[in-house]
Structure formats: structure tokens, C-alpha cells
Amino acid sequence: MDLQDKKTSELSCDLHDNSDKNERKLALSHKILMSVEKPGRYVGGEVNAVMKDPSKVEVRFAFCFPDVYEIGMSHLGIKILYGAFNQVPYFWCERVFAPWVDMERQMVEHNIPLYALESGDPVGEFDFIGFTLQYELSYTNVLRMLELAGIPLRAADRKDLHNIVVGGGPCACNPEPLADFFDIFFLGDGEEVDLEVMELYRQCKKEEKGKEEFLRMAAQIEGVYVPALYDVAYNPDGTVRSYTPREGAPAVVKKRVVLDMDSAYYPEAFPVPMIEVVHSRIAEEVLRGCIRGCRFCQAGFLYRPFREKSIDVIDAQCRALCASTGYDEISLSSLSTSDYSRLNELIDRLHQWTEKDKVSLSLPSLRVDGFSPELMERIHSVRKSGLTFAPEAGSQRMRDVINKNVTEEELLHTVDVAFTEGWTRIKLYFMIGLPTETKEDVLAILELGKKVVDAFYGNKEKPKGKAVEVALSAAAFVPKPFTPFQWFGQDTMEVLREKQRELTGNVRSRRISVSYHGAKTSFLEAVFARGDRRLCAVMEKAVEMGLHFDGWDDQFDFDKWMEAFEACGIDPAFYANRTRGLDEVFPWDHLDYGVTKEFLKAEYERAYKGLTTPNCREKCANCGALCYKGGLCVEKREDMV
Amino acid sequence: MKNVRIWFKKVGAARYISHLDLTHCMARALKLSGLPVWYTQGFNPRIYMTFAMPLSLGTSGLRECMDIRFTEDGAPLEGVAEKINAHLPKDVVVWGVTEPANKLDAIAFARYGIRLETEGSALLKDKIQGLFARGPVTVMKHGKKGDKEFDITPYFSGMGMEELGAGCLALTVRLPCSVSGGVNPGLLLEALKSYEGLEPCGEITREMLLLEDFSEIS
Ligand code: SF4
Ligand code: SF4
Numbered sequence: 001m002d003l004q005d006k007k008t009s010e011l012s013c014d015l016h017d018n019s020d021k022n023e024r025k026l027a028l029s030h031k032i033l034m035s036v037e038k039p040g041r042y043v044g045g046e047v048n049a050v051m052k053d054p055s056k057v058e059v060r061f062a063f064c065f066p067d068v069y070e071i072g073m074s075h076l077g078i079k080i081l082y083g084a085f086n087q088v089p090y091f092w093c094e095r096v097f098a099p100w101v102d103m104e105r106q107m108v109e110h111n112i113p114l115y116a117l118e119s120g121d122p123v124g125e126f127d128f129i130g131f132t133l134q135y136e137l138s139y140t141n142v143l144r145m146l147e148l149a150g151i152p153l154r155a156a157d158r159k160d161l162h163n164i165v166v167g168g169g170p171c172a173c174n175p176e177p178l179a180d181f182f183d184i185f186f187l188g189d190g191e192e193v194d195l196e197v198m199e200l201y202r203q204c205k206k207e208e209k210g211k212e213e214f215l216r217m218a219a220q221i222e223g224v225y226v227p228a229l230y231d232v233a234y235n236p237d238g239t240v241r242s243y244t245p246r247e248g249a250p251a252v253v254k255k256r257v258v259l260d261m262d263s264a265y266y267p268e269a270f271p272v273p274m275i276e277v278v279h280s281r282i283a284e285e286v287l288r289g290c291i292r293g294c295r296f297c298q299a300g301f302l303y304r305p306f307r308e309k310s311i312d313v314i315d316a317q318c319r320a321l322c323a324s325t326g327y328d329e330i331s332l333s334s335l336s337t338s339d340y341s342r343l344n345e346l347i348d349r350l351h352q353w354t355e356k357d358k359v360s361l362s363l364p365s366l367r368v369d370g371f372s373p374e375l376m377e378r379i380h381s382v383r384k385s386g387l388t389f390a391p392e393a394g395s396q397r398m399r400d401v402i403n404k405n406v407t408e409e410e411l412l413h414t415v416d417v418a419f420t421e422g423w424t425r426i427k428l429y430f431m432i433g434l435p436t437e438t439k440e441d442v443l444a445i446l447e448l449g450k451k452v453v454d455a456f457y458g459n460k461e462k463p464k465g466k467a468v469e470v471a472l473s474a475a476a477f478v479p480k481p482f483t484p485f486q487w488f489g490q491d492t493m494e495v496l497r498e499k500q501r502e503l504t505g506n507v508r509s510r511r512i513s514v515s516y517h518g519a520k521t522s523f524l525e526a527v528f529a530r531g532d533r534r535l536c537a538v539m540e541k542a543v544e545m546g547l548h549f550d551g552w553d554d555q556f557d558f559d560k561w562m563e564a565f566e567a568c569g570i571d572p573a574f575y576a577n578r579t580r581g582l583d584e585v586f587p588w589d590h591l592d593y594g595v596t597k598e599f600l601k602a603e604y605e606r607a608y609k610g611l612t613t614p615n616c617r618e619k620c621a622n623c624g625a626l627c628y629k630g631g632l633c634v635e636k637r638e639d640m641v
Numbered sequence: 642m643k644n645v646r647i648w649f650k651k652v653g654a655a656r657y658i659s660h661l662d663l664t665h666c667m668a669r670a671l672k673l674s675g676l677p678v679w680y681t682q683g684f685n686p687r688i689y690m691t692f693a694m695p696l697s698l699g700t701s702g703l704r705e706c707m708d709i710r711f712t713e714d715g716a717p718l719e720g721v722a723e724k725i726n727a728h729l730p731k732d733v734v735v736w737g738v739t740e741p742a743n744k745l746d747a748i749a750f751a752r753y754g755i756r757l758e759t760e761g762s763a764l765l766k767d768k769i770q771g772l773f774a775r776g777p778v779t780v781m782k783h784g785k786k787g788d789k790e791f792d793i794t795p796y797f798s799g800m801g802m803e804e805l806g807a808g809c810l811a812l813t814v815r816l817p818c819s820v821s822g823g824v825n826p827g828l829l830l831e832a833l834k835s836y837e838g839l840e841p842c843g844e845i846t847r848e849m850l851l852l853e854d855f856s857e858i859s
Contacts, residue, residue, distance in 0.1 A: 045654030326669025
């Protein structure tokens with residue numbers, strides 16, 4: 001072969017050396033990358049990833065997402081904070097994701113520490129190690145990541161002003177099961193408070209202050225909870241007696257709220273993954289909070305008050321993000337986008353340029369009463385393939401208890417419209433194990449499914465030649481802090497399984513399918529959602545036993561979890577299944593999210609009486625969130641003047 | 642309408658993304674480039690792109706190409722590369738833009754570089770030479786119609802070999818590579834494993850796409 005002469009092999013040497021002089025180093029070798037399932041998760045190098053010169057930054061922040069890349073990269077919060085931190089020239093925020101089990105094995109075997117995607121530098125070198133806490137079942141991954149980084153798990157074992165471990169996100173509203181491992185939790189919106197704490201750290205570093213002094217000072221910033229500064233006492237029956245602050249820490253820590261969504265920081269660009277992730281699209285946050293007080297929904301209470309962005313700002317932010325990412329889909333995100341007060345006007349405005357630019361719009365979820373053919377025409381949805389709604393409960397009685405103000409009539413009207421428009425697949429989400437639930441309430445889920453099927457056959461304009469498919473999905477209810485059901489003892493796994501059997505055993509139509517989701521994972525979620533500091537020992541044990549990725553069915557190992565509880569002498573049912581007394585002190589009572597305990601108590605009592613509560617737009621229920629003096633709470637009052 | 646051939650390399654971090662992921666990166670960059678790219682017609686218009694030959698996950702490509710179309714006949718080619726590069730990941734780099742001379746389906750071969758690295762084996766070279774001297778080297782070839790035994794000797798026995806240092810070898814080999822199929826350079830690594838029990842780190846680079854007469858496609 002003519003190729004094999006000396007000259008070409010010299011050329012080939014040359015060609016082999018494809019390292020640009022300024023090429024970013026990869027933290028892992030080619031051989032290791034080729035040995036795992038999706039190497040693209042571990043290499044970084046995305047468009048808009050922020051690179052800085054480490055010698056020119058003063059504070060380095062490792063933003064850790066305790067799940068795999070594809071999930072973390074689809075999360076909105078990380079994009080906002082990544083941009084906000086990196087705007088400051090002397091801060092550098094990098095991303096870290098949990099390595100999937102195959103890569104974790106390789107890293108352990110080859111002694112490779114957890115690293116940040118941008119620089120490839122070990123996480124152990126960072127000033128801050130920040131976790132977003134979205135889900136109780138990701139806690140083991142948090143600890144696993146610290147372990148992979150080679151960082152002592154317990155905050156008390158990290159003595160220096162370095163490797164400050166911080167956490168934020170919804171689970172920070174009761175972070176007690178993680179309290180021993182974290183130095184700081186951020187309560188509420190992170191855009192401002194995180195930066196203030198980083199700035200304080202920078203000053204402390206300059207003035208050569210110690211970690212303890214830094215934490216004492218940080219605890220004075222609103223929205224900062226330093227768990228080590230609180231002593232916990234317990235009653236003989238195992239419940240909490242008191243939280244006592246030390247060293248000037250506030251008795252009650254208030255969450256931070258960014259009131260003006262228009263002036264709040266929003267990124268103009270974010271890293272665009274090179275590989276397919278869960279959501280390959282732009283997320284534009286159009287509002288924060290929710291006007292509806294569904295009693296099971298923690299987010300609905302945590303993120304009060306309801307605050308909208310103006311159309312002008314949304315329009316400008318969408319344009320900027322399209323220009324920086326090249327995505328052709330914008331998702332108008334929030335807890336409940338159909339509640340945006342001028343949704344049609346907003347879509348009109350965006351349509352002025354999105355159609356021309358071949359960009360489509362989508363809504364993350366649809367409310368049963370927010371569905372109209374016109375709206376569906378104008379937003380991108382997986383056309384005709386399937387529609388999803390969440391009535392949450394089968395009977396009207398049950399929906400009143402949970403304050404899901406959706407009627408059967410509305411649902412049947414909506415699906416009827418959908419059938420006329422050509423849809424044939426409807427998926428409905430429900431919960432089982434709700435407070436006061438009876439067998440009849442459970443069976444009403446099937447009846448509702450049946451009525452949807454009947455609505456299809458009764459519709460004269462339904463698509464010809466197609467059968468209807470109704471998928472009913474039932475998740476086990478998990479009571480959460482800061483909701484009216486925070487006192488409720490979760491159904492035991494036996495009761496939940498019995499209810500699941502009722503569901504699956506009584507399907508009378510071939511057009512209906514029923515699926516349910518894990519009683520065991522929900523049980524564990526319930527334990528940690530309302531747990532206290534004594535669970536830290538269980539967490540540690542679980543990680544020691546190799547538990548991780550508990551949110552993934554193929555990794556979840558319930559029996560091992562029970563072993564971990566047993567080994568620590570802790571009864572998980574105490575946390576999950578025990579109905580709590582109305583006067584019980586909760587492990588999160590010293591954290592203040594605006595919504596008062598009195599209000600939640602009143603809502604709990606109303607629930608048991610089957611009384612609904614109007615949404616914030618209809619009538620203020622005086623939940624306490626007015627204390628922030630902003631958002632809808634105030635606008636409503638101005639309207640009334 | 643004008644046909645345009647885009648020449649690019651896919652190296653570094655970008656080696657680890659699939660061909661489909663690459664097409665998405667390219668589509669986003671072309672969209673942002675502001676160039677007069679032609680979209681396919683129909684219900685769901687997409688930027689027209691035809692790639693010469695997909696690269697396997699993990700393989701670098703240095704002189705890869707793809708075809709697009711410009712809506713205007715007179716659109717200049719100067720400055721096009723910069724406009725696309727501004728929106729591509731750092732490790733996907735457009736380095737040339739031409740009007741195509743050959744059809745993409747005229748590609749028949751490709752030249753590959755294989756860099757083998759193993760801990761402390763000056764014997765690597767001898768082992769490879771020995772392997773092909775002994776006679777047929779069969780591995781399982783994974784094809785559309787299932788796996789079958791395949792003798793790689795005719796394809797690899799004459800490859801170029803250069804020692805770059807202790808335990809580090811640079812190989813050069815030309816293999817069939819066309820729309821109707823080809824020989825995967827990774828088969829050599831499989832043979833080394835099954836015949837010699839060697840599992841060196843093997844980094845494969847596709848250096849050039851060739852026509853029937855071994856000249857580079859243009
Ligand atoms: S509509 Fe209900 S379930 Fe949905 S976010 Fe609001 S409160 Fe929660
Ligand atoms: S204070 Fe009133 S309007 Fe504001 S969140 Fe609470 S219930 Fe809604």
C-alpha cells in the first residue's frame with residue numbers, strides 16, 4: 001500500500017496530535033470515557049460554558065446537581081444561578097453532576113476525584129460546593145458526591161474556611177436530615193442571597209478570618225440557615241422539644257424572596273448540551289409562585305407570593321436566549337403557566353417573531369380548565385400523540401379535600417374538545433393515599449377513566465377509525481412540610497398496596513390502563529421529607545452501604561434501606577406514618593416561608609371538613625405571604641382600593 | 642440555490658458525542674450563523690444537511706465534510722467558516738468551505754490513524770507484527786444481518802507503524818468506508834484483545850475520506 005511509506009506516517013503523527021495549544025484538558029482518559037455508557041455526559045465543552053482563568057478569580061463555586069447530566073442540564077434553577085454567579089468577574093461557578101454508576105465505578109477504581117466540567121479541576125479544590133436539593137431521594141447522591149470529591153462528609157470535620165458546603169432548592173425547607181453535612185442552607189430565592197454569602201466569604205478570606213466566624217456572620221444574612229448554630233432538644237416521645245439558636249443566630253430564619261421578577265437576574269445564555277438531554281429547549285420562567293393552594297403541593301406554598309414577569313421582559317429574554325442557544329423551542333415555564341394573567345397577549349407578542357424564526361412555543365403542563373383548541377393551535381405540543389391532565393383525585397369529595405378545584409364536568413368538557421380536535425390518547429395523573437380517602441374514592445379514579453372513554457364514544461366528531469386510550473397513573477401521596485397535610489400520617493405501604501390492588505383489579509375496559517408508582521420510594525420520601533437531624537446517621541449509613549440513585553428504580557434497594565434504619569436504631573414509620581399532634585414542634589418550625597402555621601392548621605381542618613379555599617386571584621386567604629409586601633398579595637389589595 | 646461543502650474536524654470533547662448529537666450542534670450553529678441556509682420544504686422544515694459519513698462515538702475526525710445549500714446562487718463563501726464557528730462547541734471546528742467537486746457517495750475509503758498506548762510494552766509492535774504474520778485473524782464483525790466471523794488480515798497487515806515512545810505506537814491504515822459499509826478500525830483493538838490479551842488505550846482518528854482512486858474527496 002502506498003500509504004505506508006515514511007512520509008505519510010510522519011504526516012499521521014502530525015495529524016494524531018490534534019491538541020490545539022489552548023485545548024481544554026479532559027479530566028478523564030480516553031480509555032475510561034470509552035468504557036462507559038454515555039461518555040458525552042462527562043466532557044463539558046458546550047457552547048456558552050463559562051471558562052475563566054483560575055488565577056484571576058477569587059471564589060470558585062462548584063454547582064453540584066445530585067443526578068445525571070441529562071437531568072441536571074434540563075433544570076432551570078442551575079441555569080439562573082450559574083449565570084448570576086459568573087456575571088461577577090471574580091467568581092467562577094462550574095457545573096458538577098453525579099456520575100452514573102458505571103462511571104462512578106471507574107472513578108473509584110482509578111482513584112479519580114469528582115471534578116467540575118468546565119476546568120476539569122477536582123471539586124475538593126473549590127471554595128464552595130453547592131447542591132441543589134430538589135428531591136429527597138437524591139440525598140444519598142449528595143453524600144456520595146462529597147465522598148467522591150474526597151471531602152469529609154460532616155461539616156464539623158471540615159475545619160478551614162474552604163470547601164464550604166451549601167444547599168438550596170425546595171428541600172431546604174426541611175434540610176434537617178442533611179443538617180450535619182452542610183455548612184449553610186439557603187432558604188427561598190437564591191439569586192441574591194447566594195451572592196451575598198459568596199461576597200462575605202471573599203471578605204473573610206481577605207481578612208484571614210476562620211470558618212466559624214464566617215458562618216456566624218453569614219447567619220445574620222436573611223435567608224441563610226447555619227444548622228450548626230442551633231441546638232436541638234427532643235421530648236421523651238421522640239418529637240422535637242426545641243431549637244435553640246447560639247452565637248447570635250436568629251431564632252427564626254426567613255426565606256429570601258425576589259419580588260420584582262422584571263428586574264431579577266435572568267441569564268441571556270446558558271450552556272447548550274452537546275448531547276440530548278431531557279429538555280433540549282429554552283426555558284423562560286414567566287412567573288414564580290402559584291395562585292392555587294392545592295393542599296398536597298409543597299411548591300404552591302413555598303414559592304408564594306405569586307409574581308409575574310411583564311410581557312416586554314419575557315419577550316426580550318426569549319429573544320436573547322434564542323440568539324445565544326440556537327434552540328427552536330421555548331417552554332414558557334412556571335408552576336402553572338396557564339395562570340399567567342395575559343397568556344394570550346404574551347403568545348401573540350412572541351408569535352410576532354417566533355414563527356418567522358421557526359421557533360415553537362410550549363407549555364410545560366396544562367390545567368384541566370386552561371385547555372382550549374385555540375391555545376393548542378398556537379403552542380407546540382406533541383400534536384395528537386397524547387394529552388396529559390392532573391385531576392389528582394377521582395371523586396369530587398376527594399378533590400375538595402385536597403383543594404384541587406377542578407370539576408368532573410370541566411374535565412369531561414376538556415377531553416370532549418380534545419377528541420373533537422383529533423386527540424385519542426389521554427393520560428390522567430392521580431394520587432392515592434390522600435387524607436380521608438376511602439375505597440370509594442379510589443374506585444372513583446376508575447369511574448372517571450370510564451367516563452372519559454364514554455365521552456369519546458359519545459363524541460360525534462371524534463377521529464374516525466381510531467380507538468381511545470386512557471392511561472390512569474396513580475402515585476402514592478407523600479405529606480410534605482409547609483403544606484396543610486404536614487400533620488398527616490402517610491398510609492402504610494400495606495394500605496397503599498391494597499389501594500393499588502383495588503385499582504388494577506377493577507379495570508373493566510380494555511381502553512383503560514392503570515399504572516402506579518412505588519409505595520416503597522414514597523415511604524422513604526415521606527421519612528426524609530419530614531425527618532429530623534437524627535436521620536443524618538441513617539443517611540451516612542446508607543451511603544456507607546453503597547446506596548445511591550434511589551430515585552432510579554433499577555438502583556433503589558429498599559431492603560438495604562431498612563437495614564440502614566435498623567442499624568441506627570431508628571424507626572422510619574415514626575416519621576412517615578405517624579399522625580402528628582396539632583401542637584407538635586416540627587423540625588422546620590424555626591424556618592419561615594411566609595405562610596403561617598396557623599393558616600396551614602386552618603387549611604388542614606378545612607380539608608377534613610371538605611371545604612375548599614379560593615385561589616389568590618379570587619380571594620386572598622391571608623396565608624401570611626403578604627409579609628413580603630409584593631406580588632399578587634399586594635396587587636390585589638391595590639385593585640380593591 | 643447553491644451547494645456548499647463544509648469541512649470540519651470533530652476532536653477533543655466532541656469525540657464523545659454521537660452522530661445525531663453532532664447534527665443537532667451543526668443545525669443550531671447554522672441557524673445562528675445568519676447565513677442564507679436552505680431549509681427542507683414541508684410540514685416540518687429543517688436545515689438541509691447531508692453528512693459524508695458518520696463517525697463512531699469516540700473517534701476523532703480531522704477532514705470530515707457535510708453538504709448544505711444556500712438559497713442564493715451568488716452567496717460568497719468567504720467568512721462562512723467564521724460565522725459557523727462562532728456558534729459551534731469549541732471542539733467542532735469548521736476549517737474550510739468549498740463548492741463540492743465529488744459526490745459524497747463517491748467516498749470509498751478512509752484513512753485512519755490509530756494511536757496505541759500501553760504501560761511498559763516495547764513488545765506492542767512485535768506482537769502486532771507477529772499477529773498478522775501467523776495467518777488469518779478473525780474477529781466478530783457486527784453487521785445489519787447479525788454477527789459474523791471476519792478475517793481482518795488483508796486490511797490491516799500492511800498498515801504503517803511508528804513507535805512514538807515506550808509503549809506508544811502510531812498506526813496508519815486505509816480501510817473501506819462507503820455508504821454500503823466499511824471496515825471498522827476498532828476491529829484491530831478487538832483482535833489484540835482476543836488474540837494477545839492486550840487492551841491498550843486506542844485512540845482512533847479518521848484522517849481523510851478517500852475516493853476509489855485513493856485521492857481525497859473534494
Ligand atoms: S396548581 Fe396546585 S398542584 Fe399545581 S403548582 Fe399550583 S398549587 Fe401546586
Ligand atoms: S397573602 Fe393572600 S394573596 Fe398573598 S399568597 Fe397568601 S393567600 Fe395568596
